[in-house]
Each structure stands twice: as structure tokens, then as C-alpha cells.
Amino acid sequence: MQRLLPYLGYLGIMVLAYALFASGKPMKVAGLFLVSGLAVGSLYALGGIGMVVLYRASGVLNLASGAIGALGVMVAWQLQQWGWAQPITWGVAIALAAALSLVYGRLIAPGLAWRAPVVKAVATLGFALVVLGLTAFAWEDDVRKFTLPTDKAAVMILGLRVTVTRLIVVGAAFALVAGIWLYLTKTRTGLQMRALANDRDLSAMIGVNILRVESIAWGIAGVIAGFTGLMFGDLVRLEPVVITFMVIPAVTAAICGRLDNLGLVLMGGLTMGVVESLLTLSPALKSARPVAPFLIAAVVLIVMQRGQRLLFARD
Template sequence: MLLAFGNFTADPSVNLQLLIGGLALGAIYAVVALGFVLVYKSTDVLNLAHGEFLMLGAYFALTFLISENLNFFLGVFVLLLVMLVFGLLVHYGIMRRMVGQGFFAIVLITLGIATIIRALLLIFYGPTERARLDLLPQGSFEVGGATVRHVDLIIFAVVAGCVLLFFLFFKYTRLGLHMRAVADDIEAAAAMGIDPDKVYAMTWAAAMVMAGVGGLLFGHVTGAIDRSIEAIGLRAFPAAVVGGLTSLGGSIVGGLVVGVIEQFANGHLGTKWREPVAFSVMFVVLLVRPTGLWGRKDLERV
């Protein structure tokens, strides 16, 4: 039996479809939030340019995979390599000089980076929106009366694979262990011979690669690729906060939770409620637990 109140419906097939779409959207939020949290956890930098990094990844994907018509796997490799190099340039060209500076000065620097990226994209690509990427299968199939898109399942699988590789890298590689050590205690890590500067550089590179993956995937679900994609960084911010700005695993769960909440708000209440509902959830979590659901509370001796 179908129950309705306004746009709300208890139809299981509709809710299943919203759930699947929400998990796919949440997976993109998760990979964006992962890069956001990685930078904050390792360098104590609140990177407000991460939405622009995602937008940069989407435009580069459009360039390499559509304009240059590269083989899909070669194009993805080039995309991620360019994003990695760009991350190194951000560290060595800008952020390295800001080490030891005040928190707000560094935040303003990231806003400056965001402004520069937006300006460069406007110069090289112009103000006209571009068609979305359609390289992944666009078909669908029925499950319990719900329409499941192939692209949603692929996005979820790709993000799951990337997250698994990411955590294996952190747990079993030498550089990953160094990054964890610096994030936990930079003085102790330096005393053990770990170079924090190298770790910071690889942190920015890894975050940029994550943004490249997010831009590539989001380019398949957005209506068009344009400079409004930067807003996805703002929409992924609640995911990072809900999970905890110091918890990499929390950013994944937070991304999925926010994605599902947004999709249900969009389906039952309308598009205009997507962001207010997501940010309301963030505010509630902050009121109950200021460090996020899985964030770590740092103790300071006074």
C-alpha cells in the first residue's frame, strides 16, 4: 500500500532506488571527504580549495578522455598522474612556505588557491558548460520494482576499490607508515628520522589524486561539467565533519550517510531541501559530539 504525505512516499521500490542512488552519491562524497580529512589530519590545514581540486579533476578528465580521445585506462592514468604532480606543486610551491604560520593565514592561502584555479579554468575552458562524461555504461535494470543504474553500481565499486587500496597503502607501505606517524606525532616522527616535508608533499599528492577520482566519477552523474562543480566540495564538508576531521574511516562512513540523507531529502522533500537537511545533520552531530562521530579529541595540558 502506498502511503503519501506531501512528496513523502513509503513505497519500498522508490525508497530502494533512493538508497542506491544515495550510496553512489555518498561514495563520491566519501572519496572527496577522504582527501579533505587526509590533509587536515596530516598537516592541520583546513583545505577550503578541495572543491576546486575536484572541479579540476572533472575538467582534466574531460580533456584527456573526450577532447584528446585517449584510451580510457590510459586517460585515467594520465589524469591521476597530472593530479599527483599538481599536488606536489601545491606543496612545494605554496604550502611548504606556510609551515609554522597561523591557522587563519593558511586557510586564506587555500582560498587563494581556489580563486586561482577558478580563474585558470575560466581562461582555458571558458564560461560555457560542457557535456557530462558518459564513458561508463549508462544502462539500468530492475530490482524489486526499483530502477538501478549501472553507473551507480560502478561508482560504488570503484570508490570501494580505491578506499581499500588507500588503506592497504597506509597500513603496509613504508611511506604510508611514515604518513601515519607524522599525523599522530610529528615531533616523535622527526626524531625517528622521518622527513615531515616529504610526508606533507605526498599527503597533498594523495589528496589531489582522490579529488581526481572524485571529479572523474562526479562527471558521470552531474547534468553538465561546469564551474559549479566546486560546490561538491562544500557539500562533502558535512561528510568530513560528521565522520570526524581526524578519522579517515569516519570520512568514508560520513560520506555514505550524507549521500543517502541528501538523496532521500531530494526524493521526498524536493531538491531545495538537499543541502539544508545535510547541513542540519552536521550541526546536530557537532552539538552532540564536536569532534564528529569518530573524531579524536586531542588533550592539551594547561
């Protein structure tokens, strides 16, 4: 019950937002906004999940994941312009993102292992700037569009056409939550990752191969970043800067899961999307609706720090 409480809390926020902004509207209209919000929220959640996976294993909040994903999708787009088969370009994008992530994880991150988490996070910002600068330099501003074959097919949900690509995002978010949970609880590397997250010194002493485990974590994070980049490029906009700074809503979603609980990241991300979307129905608040995710995250932080105990003891 105690563990279900936060989930119920998010559900409560969604119901509250619905009651406040959509209650007077016909179900047909409100349903559209609800489904659209879930679709956008799943994008936030996907970004957040990638961040939390890496943070748990290595203690690094990777602000460069957006930049890495952006480079990946730009390369995929470029290869498609040159006539490469689509599946190959997706593979190249994801492989490139994984490689970049590994380069940072192997070459730079170990040197900072003993620094404060916030310094590690700021260091990834340096990497993000380098990657973003190179990407923006290589592809001058222009109008581009990245599409996936799954954009063509769609199903109707509560009156809204939802493309298969969006369903893939939602499905991937759920699959990642389940898959990572299985990986961490059922495999040996998963166990080592949890050990590492708990106490790095102790893990090193008892013979966990830190470099190897962390490399795996960076690799997984890179693959997720690459996949997320492809999805953002299709569903948000194919602009490197926009995709790079999608990390800010992603961090927000990650906070909703206390940087720790993937299920809550997913739930928090969906909540953010739904509240933001439903705010459109309020004439007074609609123009400032992107504030919603930040407010929710702030509320989550405040609610979670009730009582005297430091909730974030690991930091």
C-alpha cells in the same frame, strides 16, 4: 562496542529518516529514493575521503581539491574533443591533478607548516581561486558533457537502474577506506605519516623525512582529487564552478568522520545522501532538502562535543 557506536548512530539516522518520510510509501517508490541517496552519498563520501587522507598526514584541509579535480576533468574532456583515446585522457587528468597537488604541497604548504590549521585551509582557498579562475578563463561557459564507457552498462537495484560508473564510485570509496587503512598500518611510510600527524616536531626530531612523507601524501591526495573530478564531471555536471564547490559537501562528509576516521566519513557521506534523497518524499521539506548535510554535520559536531573534554585536542 564503543567504536561501533558512531556507525550505529548514522545507521539510526538513516532508519529514522526512512521511518519519517518513506514509511507510508510503497516499497517500490521508497527503494528508488534509498538507492539514489546511497549513490549521491557515495559522491560526498569520495570527496570527503580525499580531504581526510591529506588532513591526517599534513594537517591541511585542502579546499582546492575540487578545483584541481575540475581542471583535470576539463583537460580530459578537451583531449577527447581532440580525438585522444579515452584511457589516455583519464590518465592525463589524474596525473595533472597529482602534479598540481604536489606543486602546492612542495612549494607553498611547507612555508605555512607552523600556522594555525584554519590559516592553512584558507591558503588552499587562494590556490583554489587561482586554479578555478584559470580553468574558467580557458573554457568559456558552454554546454559540455563528459561520459565514461561505464555509463552504458547498469544493474537494477530495488527498481533503480544503477550505472557501473556509480558502482565504481561506491567501490572506490570502500576500496580507498580499506586501502588507506592498510597503507597506514602496514607500511613504513604509513607509520611515518601517522607519526607526523600526531606530532610534527617530534617526528622531525626522530628523523622522519617530513618533506618526503608529505609529498607522498599530497601526491595521493592529488590522485584521489583527479579521480573524484572525473567522477563528478560524469555524474554531477561538467562545470568547473560546480565541481570546485563540491568541496563544501565533501567537508561536510569529512566532519562526519571527525576529519579523522575514514570509515565514518564513508558512513556519514552515505547518510547525508540518503537523508537528502528521502526528504524529497516530504512535501513540506523537499525544496530545502540540500540543508540536510549541513544539519547532520552540525548535529554530529554537537553530539561529539558532549562532556567537558575538548574532543579535538589535536587542533
